[in-house]
Amino acid sequence: MASIFGIRAWWVVTIAIVMALPIIVILGFVLQPFNENWQHLLDNLLLEYISNSLLLMVGVSVGVLSMGIVSAWLTASCEFPGRVILSWLLLLPLSIPAYIIAYTYTGLLDFSGPVQGQLRAWFDWGYGDYWFPEVRSLTGAICMLSLVLYPYVYMMTRAAFLEQSVSVLEASRTLGHSPLKGFFSVAIPLARPAIITGVSLALMETLADYGTVQYFGISTFTTGIFRAWYGLDDSVTAAQLASVLLTFVVVLILLERYSRREAKFHSVTSKQAGVLRFQLTGWKAFFAALACSLPVIFGFFIPAAQLLYWTIATADQSLNSDFFGLAANSLLLATLAAFVAVFLALILGYAKRLLATPLVSAAVTISSMGYAIPGTIIAIGVMLPFAWFDTVLDQWLRSTFNLSSGLLLSGSLFALIFAYTVRFLSVSIQAVDAGLSKIKPSMDDAGRSLGLSPFGVLKQIHFPLMRGTILTALLLVFVDVLKELPATLILRPFNFNTLAVRAYEMASDERLADAGAPALMIVLVGIIPIILLSRSIAHSHIKSNNNHKRFGISLRKREATG
Amino acid sequence: MSAQELKLELKLELKEVNLTYHKQAVVKDLSLSLEDGEIACLLGPSGCGKTTLLRAIAGFKSLHSGSIESSAQLLSSSTHTVAPEKRRIGMVFQDFALFPHLSVGDNICFGIRDQSAQTRKQRRRELLELIALPECENKYPHELSGGQQQRVALARAIAPRPRLLLLDEPFSSMDVELRNTLAKEIRRILKHENITAVMVTHDQHEAFSMADRIAVMNDGQLLQWDTAENLYHSPSNAFVAHFIGHSNFLKGIVRGDNVETALGKHNYKKQLDQAPDTSLEGRQVKVLIRPEYILIDKDSKQTAELVSRDFRGGFSLYSLSLQSAEEVQALLPSQANYRLGNSVGIALSTDTVSIFVNDQKRL
Numbered sequence: 001m002a003s004i005f006g007i008r009a010w011w012v013v014t015i016a017i018v019m020a021l022p023i024i025v026i027l028g029f030v031l032q033p034f035n036e037n038w039q040h041l042l043d044n045l046l047l048e049y050i051s052n053s054l055l056l057m058v059g060v061s062v063g064v065l066s067m068g069i070v071s072a073w074l075t076a077s078c079e080f081p082g083r084v085i086l087s088w089l090l091l092l093p094l095s096i097p098a099y100i101i102a103y104t105y106t107g108l109l110d111f112s113g114p115v116q117g118q119l120r121a122w123f124d125w126g127y128g129d130y131w132f133p134e135v136r137s138l139t140g141a142i143c144m145l146s147l148v149l150y151p152y153v154y155m156m157t158r159a160a161f162l163e164q165s166v167s168v169l170e171a172s173r174t175l176g177h178s179p180l181k182g183f184f185s186v187a188i189p190l191a192r193p194a195i196i197t198g199v200s201l202a203l204m205e206t207l208a209d210y211g212t213v214q215y216f217g218i219s220t221f222t223t224g225i226f227r228a229w230y231g232l233d234d235s236v237t238a239a240q241l242a243s244v245l246l247t248f249v250v251v252l253i254l255l256e257r258y259s260r261r262e263a264k265f266h267s268v269t270s271k272q273a274g275v276l277r278f279q280l281t282g283w284k285a286f287f288a289a290l291a292c293s294l295p296v297i298f299g300f301f302i303p304a305a306q307l308l309y310w311t312i313a314t315a316d317q318s319l320n321s322d323f324f325g326l327a328a329n330s331l332l333l334a335t336l337a338a339f340v341a342v343f344l345a346l347i348l349g350y351a352k353r354l355l356a357t358p359l360v361s362a363a364v365t366i367s368s369m370g371y372a373i374p375g376t377i378i379a380i381g382v383m384l385p386f387a388w389f390d391t392v393l394d395q396w397l398r399s400t401f402n403l404s405s406g407l408l409l410s411g412s413l414f415a416l417i418f419a420y421t422v423r424f425l426s427v428s429i430q431a432v433d434a435g436l437s438k439i440k441p442s443m444d445d446a447g448r449s450l451g452l453s454p455f456g457v458l459k460q461i462h463f464p465l466m467r468g469t470i471l472t473a474l475l476l477v478f479v480d481v482l483k484e485l486p487a488t489l490i491l492r493p494f495n496f497n498t499l500a501v502r503a504y505e506m507a508s509d510e511r512l513a514d515a516g517a518p519a520l521m522i523v524l525v526g527i528i529p530i531i532l533l534s535r536s537i538a539h540s541h542i543k544s545n546n547n548h549k550r551f552g553i554s555l556r557k558r559e560a561t562g
Numbered sequence: 563m564s565a566q567e568l569k570l571e572l573k574l575e576l577k578e579v580n581l582t583y584h585k586q587a588v589v590k591d592l593s594l595s596l597e598d599g600e601i602a603c604l605l606g607p608s609g610c611g612k613t614t615l616l617r618a619i620a621g622f623k624s625l626h627s628g629s630i631e632s633s634a635q636l637l638s639s640s641t642h643t644v645a646p647e648k649r650r651i652g653m654v655f656q657d658f659a660l661f662p663h664l665s666v667g668d669n670i671c672f673g674i675r676d677q678s679a680q681t682r683k684q685r686r687r688e689l690l691e692l693i694a695l696p697e698c699e700n701k702y703p704h705e706l707s708g709g710q711q712q713r714v715a716l717a718r719a720i721a722p723r724p725r726l727l728l729l730d731e732p733f734s735s736m737d738v739e740l741r742n743t744l745a746k747e748i749r750r751i752l753k754h755e756n757i758t759a760v761m762v763t764h765d766q767h768e769a770f771s772m773a774d775r776i777a778v779m780n781d782g783q784l785l786q787w788d789t790a791e792n793l794y795h796s797p798s799n800a801f802v803a804h805f806i807g808h809s810n811f812l813k814g815i816v817r818g819d820n821v822e823t824a825l826g827k828h829n830y831k832k833q834l835d836q837a838p839d840t841s842l843e844g845r846q847v848k849v850l851i852r853p854e855y856i857l858i859d860k861d862s863k864q865t866a867e868l869v870s871r872d873f874r875g876g877f878s879l880y881s882l883s884l885q886s887a888e889e890v891q892a893l894l895p896s897q898a899n900y901r902l903g904n905s906v907g908i909a910l911s912t913d914t915v916s917i918f919v920n921d922q923k924r925l
Binding site: 165167169170171172173174175176177178186189190192276393 | 620646
């Protein structure tokens with residue numbers, strides 16, 4: 001079959017090597033001699049980077065666990081007014097990148113913002129008369145990241161709760177446990193692998209975040225890498241710093257893999273269809289609805305309203321041809337990257353299906369590691385070899401033909417598209433895998449036995465079945481690229497701006513209101529995959545196995561924080 | 563024994579239980595009681611309400627009306643439902659519902675966590691011995707075979723010494739052979755521990771090998787609550803006769819103390835579906851003839867033609883066409899390989915037959 005489709009193992013291996021290139025480059029720099037900048041880092045800053053990054057991770061863990069588990073349990077196991085709509089509204093904060101929510105709350109809660117202004121007006125306070133929590137702080141960053149990252153824990157945990165056999169919980173009751181006790185002794189331990197997976201995904205995004213911590217002035221690895229790259233113009237130190245960050249990421253990857261493997265042993269398949277929910281009434285129902293509404297209100301509606309307000313307030317200046325130029329740039333980049341990523345994912349997906357060898361599956365695994373790697377690291381890992389290649393080529397052309405090739409690779413869209421593909425290939429791979437798993441190998445055989453040629457099988461069976469999958473995969477990559485900030489900042493060609501970059505620049509210039517329009521645009525487009533996702537969640541406990549795969553797509557799909 | 567003592571002896575007493583599901587009646591006016599140490603079985607086709615009834619006994623479902631009591635304690639009524647965890651009623655689930663994050667030993671001890679460490683350890687060892695899996699104490703559920711999981715689920719349910727044990731289709735996921743051995747094994751364990759139990763099944767053979775008494779249910783109603791022998795030989799109505807075992811129904815006319823069929827004159831037993839005071843004289847009734855009641859008797863004047871044969875090993879099930887043009891099935895030893903198409907003389911091995919007056923529409 002493989003030979004008929006024309007897929008060769010070496011294609012897959014080549015893709016894997018190319019996709020792993022940025023990481024290999026970064027790791028290679030560990031072997032480079034450490035220079036005086038590194039010594040300076042080590043003496044003064046590295047400890048701060050590490051402690052800030054760890055504090056962020058601990059804080060975000062607490063935040064996403066509390067919001068995610070409570071909302072997951074309430075919507076999965078209890079019945080209260082508004083449960084159905086809340087169970088998908090709870091996903092909405094995923095559509096807001098962390099740096100954008102950070103801008104909105106800074107605008108709202110700053111000294112000059114409406115909240116403090118109103119308080120001063122009410123109580124007739126002046127500057128320094130009162131204490132107000134500082135948004136632009138480590139605590140503030142933890143809150144911002146938690147508000148947009150808790151849906152990872154929510155989705156995974158909710159799916160786990162819904163998958164739990166009703167009879168397991170009933171068994172704990174016949175053995176003398178009250179519902180609440182059963183929750184802690186059975187439901188939570190059974191969902192633990194899912195919870196850990198959700199937290200590790202949220203922490204990967206936390207480590208990858210650049211926009212929020214940069215805006216709040218917190219020194220972490222990503223801001224440190226930027227400082228070394230731009231401030232010190234020291235690519236070696238930047239790469240070495242990136243490799244330290246990489247070790248944190250590797251720990252998270254291992255944690256995630258481990259918990260996913262463990263989840264297989266913890267799975268209980270329910271024979272009884274349907275979920276029996278505890279009927280909540282009175283004040284219990286009120287508090288359940290409130291607990292599920294607060295994350296949505298603070299994680300989506302307030303920031304979205306703020307963005308809308310800014311957009312309307314600045315509409316005459318911001319919605320001009322310049323803005324549409326930005327939108328066109330973003331559209332171009334996101335479309336190109338989506339097509340490349342989905343095309344590669346189709347090759348990898350079919351290779352895995354048709355050539356089931358350990359080599360091929362290892363290559364596919366390597367190709368899909370990018371979801372865990374911060375955009376900053378990938379960007380540097382792409383920039384360094386490309387710049388080196390450009391220099392070498394330029395020198396050779398000059399000396400041989402007296403020609404200059406300039407920045408052929410490193411200064412072009414090619415570098416950006418490549419970085420996006422590395423980062424988001426896993427998103428499309430998972431979507432394609434999920435789609436292919438619906439086409440059983442016996443269907444290929446059935447097609448052949450009914451007189452179809454291999455091409456006919458592809459055209460008449462695979463294409464109609466895969467069409468929706470391919471569209472989904474394109475959309476998911478598209479949205480992720482749109483939101484991506486740090487890689488775009490590093491790799492964009494000179495004077496090439498996107499929506500995300502514009503929002504970042506405006507915010508950095510303290511022109512928050514002008515950041516509104518591009519940010520709102522990103523959020524609006526980001527809602528589309530959430531709606532797709534919520535549709536699959538709606539059916540999730542009916543055919544939970546298939547949907548679990550589809551959860552996976554969206555879970556890893558997001559470069560939220562930039 | 564006083565009335566009160568008698569009531570305390572009743573491990574389960576259902577009084578006119580009515581259950582509804584989405585406003586439709588699924589169990590109707592069902593009453594039965596179970597004595598200490600008895601193993602009962604709710605038997606019936608799927609959708610007859612037996613599982614719903616079991617869940618009501620466990621406390622997962624509230625009653626529409628009626629009551630459920632155990633040892634004179636009210637567990638459920640239309641206004642009051644004791645929570646499942648407060649009932650001391652154990653349950654073995656259809657999918658076993660073992661806790662996958664706990665070892666076999668910890669699964670078994672889940673319900674006795676409040677007891678002293680010493681007691682727990684002793685009970686754990688005792689139960690592992692009882693279910694013959696002492697080497698599996700530290701294994702996890704996914705490492706066990708289906709039959710082993712089943713036995714662990716049983717041990718877990720009986721560890722707290724429940725007043726009553728419920729088993730929901732406990733053998734449904736097993737192959738026939740395993741079913742038989744496990745049913746015997748579980749009956750041995752229950753009897754050893756003197757546990758009162760209610761099992762739900764749709765398989766009469768499971769019911770026969772497990773239960774002391776069987777409640778045959780159909781369409782939410784209890785049709786007969788009896789021993790397996792009586793269900794088979796003296797079914798109280800035509801549904802039970804039809805549902806349990808193979809059955810032939812012949813037309814018969816009641817004449818005096820006898821009923822006349824194409825096979826001759828027989829004594830008959832009065833059945834529950836007959837009003838006691840009505841005279842049956844001259845009435846046309848249905849007469850139950852089990853296939854093994856029919857014998858080959860060369861001297862008999864009653865003859866029948868052999869129409870077809872279904873080889874079953876030691877016995878063959880023959881279809882016989884009677885002179886009355888009625889067809890009956892007969893279970894005959896398979897060594898005597900009768901030629902199809904021949905006529906043979908037949909007789910009945912029993913003098914007394916069951917007759918039914920009411921036509922059960924659901925047949």
